[in-house]
Amino acid sequence: MKSTSFFIRVLCVFLAPFFFSCSQKPKDNTPWVDLFDGKTLDGWTQKGGNANYRVRDDAIVGSTVYDTPNSFLSTNKLYGDFILELDYKVDSTMNSGIQIRSNSFPYYREGRVHGYQVEIDPSPRAWSGGIYDEARRGWLNPLTDNPGAQKAFKQNDWNNYRIEAIGDTLKTWINGVPASHLIDDKTAIGFISLQVHGIGETQKEGTEIIWKNIKILTENVSKYSTESPLKPIVTKNSLTIDEANKGWKLLWDGETTNGWRGAKLSSFPGEGWKIEDGELSVLSSGGAESAAGGDIVTTETYADFELMLDFKLTPGANSGIKYYVDTEINKGPGSSIGLEYQILDDELHEDAKLGSHKGSRTVSSLYDLIEADINKPINPVGEWNTAYIMSKDNHVAHWLNGVKVLEYERGSKDFLKLVSESKYAKWPNFGTLEKGQILLQDHGDKVSFKNIKIHPLNKTKE
Template identity: 70%
Template sequence: MKSVTFKCFTLLFSVLLFLNCAEQTKNDIPWLVLFDGKTLNGWTQIGGEALYEVKEGAIVGRTVHDTPNSFLTSNAKYSDFILELDYKVDPSMNSGIQIRSNSFPHYRDGRVHGYQVEIDPSDRAWSGGIYDESRRGWLNPMTENKEAQKAFKQNEWNHYRIEAIGDTLKTWINGVPASFLIDEKTSSGFIALQVHSIKPEQQEGTEIRWKNIKIITDSVAKYATKSPIKPIITKNQLTIDERKNGWKLLWDGHSTNGWRGARLDDFPNKGWEISNGELTVLSSGGEESSAGGDIVTKDVYGDFELKVDFKLTEGANSGIKYYVDTDLNKGPGSSIGLEYQILDDKRHPDAKKGNHKGSRTVASLYDLIQADTTKYMNPIGVWNSAHIISKDNHVEHWLNGMKVLEYTRKSEAYRKLVSESKYVDWPNFGELDEGHILLQDHGDHVSFKNIKIKPINSK
């Protein structure tokens, strides 16, 4: 009898010890509380004028008419983290949780942009998907994830787990894996609670509530969760919205398909390197085209939009040319075109040169028009985004989401600029109806990726 009693006691003790250890392990997770349940301390509203208040231990956001999207943003910025929270949303609303998001004066006058974990109570049921607010649109929709679509609970509290570690973003809705995205666009930013703008016919004052907002920022990888979902990778790929809007990849991220040397039938056999999804012109001591030479698209383009991510090394010089003519039989116009300058303005002497002041600085129309001096350039070694729009001879240069110059090809003002530049000896410079896109080998180490074009008129 004593033996049985002892065994029972031992078993009970073991169970209690296990439960205690499990609870202790759970409590050892370094959660930080982002909302104290009583005040909005640590949060700031930007964007629109929706109403935010604390009620019954939750943050309550209410819609108002005639205002853009509103965001209650964390005062702190976060890079790698695990975030958990609960939310309850009116069935007629659309909302989201911004992560790694930012608001900069140079980007659309301070507009909030960045990753958004969707809150979608509509029949589409994309809650837990990842949207790129005010930038690229949908990155990881819920089209193929029926289990996650069914996990959302209408008119009830729902739970999100969001993991952002390095270039990997993962989400869960009520414990069900939702999104798995690998994207390199943004590594740090604030967290924000969105109240979406509403149409005039929609009810004002509809609510969304958030509570139990907590985050892990210490030893994040230790607490990461595996996801069974196949990841969506955006590097050198078209997003769902880009495909819908007619964009095409100009470079596939791993081959030389679609490109050749500017003065060659094939791609150069030296001077360029393809590695880790990056197309890099190698350094040859700063001597222009002394190694592999410039490369061009095999196709030519008329009206277009072009997007290219580029990364500089110290003192580097390169460029993106458009409306390029590579016909060697046409004399001085060969391999010449309008150039979006790529340059380390602080260290390269070209920044102080040019027939027009400042016209050889980064994002300028090389030797013709200086880019806006309030432009924002990421530090050396960090990726920057170039965007060129050319339609009906009206051309715009954009850098990191900011329009930095515009001009009209073939206009009197444009021709006057050319007559005062190094291009004066090239007849009809920059006035081709269509031409190649060119990446310049200026002898410096410069990398490119995510090269995409939306042709309006091409062959």
């Protein structure tokens, strides 16, 4: 017995290191950086509403407050490419989210926080881990077709998120289950926020959401990226779920010339325009107006509408978006006639200093008639900008990058006076057509377009 007991003790001593090592998790050598020190809110600033944020038990606790909009506890630093991990616990009656690549600018909705949000959704819909575009486009990647991720959320318990933002690709996981895979290039950099949603009178004040173990990786992020088995949702030249539900239509499919023709042709121009990588570009030909491929117009006409597209300038470039165009007017040299949302490099193109009315030929202005707001938010040449035009019941507004820059009434006394003092005075009934085509201008400079969409409020065919 003694020898047997001695043998067992020796065997245990020999095998103990083996069993001990097998019971330990592999060491994580990922160079994580803590975004929360567990004790203070240093490095964070509250934006938006007045919800309560405090530190309790090594966690950040947010609680709801009546009569306040959505609140966001935001990092002071901005992040572009990163991998973020955190744990959270949310009351079953709350809606919340993690803002990523988000921003707050004085000119945009009076500083409202906007940008990508990774949803926290304990409701029966169960879209936690989906991607929503706060205060901009709405849902981009819902979990409608991802029941695995919908089931992964743990009610009234801790949940883990992994969020990857690398280039134009956003991926999320909830408790290790792939939730979203989105390809979208709207915003490349911004802060990270912890949201406490505003509540109504029927909801309980003081309801909590708790976050802990918040860490981020910003170095060699591609090395630590995780493959996702999900088919990506690509927003380029496609409609978001909210746009489709509201009746928006693609005005350009991103691949063909369908729906467009030359303004003075029966078909699309054989030269002067190029389709590549989901971008429609008018090519450089020396800066002359409609001297190469010429303007292109939609094959359908529109009365009341909302129009949205992205455009990208090259240095010194000039182009425009015209609406209420009738290609039967002006069969001679130059562009077809219509109201124009100016597209221009204001810094380098001399047209910015010209015009019948001061400043009326600058970017996003109503060309030669009304100057756009001088505080307009324009992205640098070579980057994408978003133009939006709304025309309803003769009330027209131009927007640039989400900010209204001008508005006017078609056919009003003020409008007609401006026309009479402009280069358009010689054209009878200029700008007052009931319906017309949408036109993209060839002004001899390279300008690119994508995500061309229209919401026809009253559409008729030619």
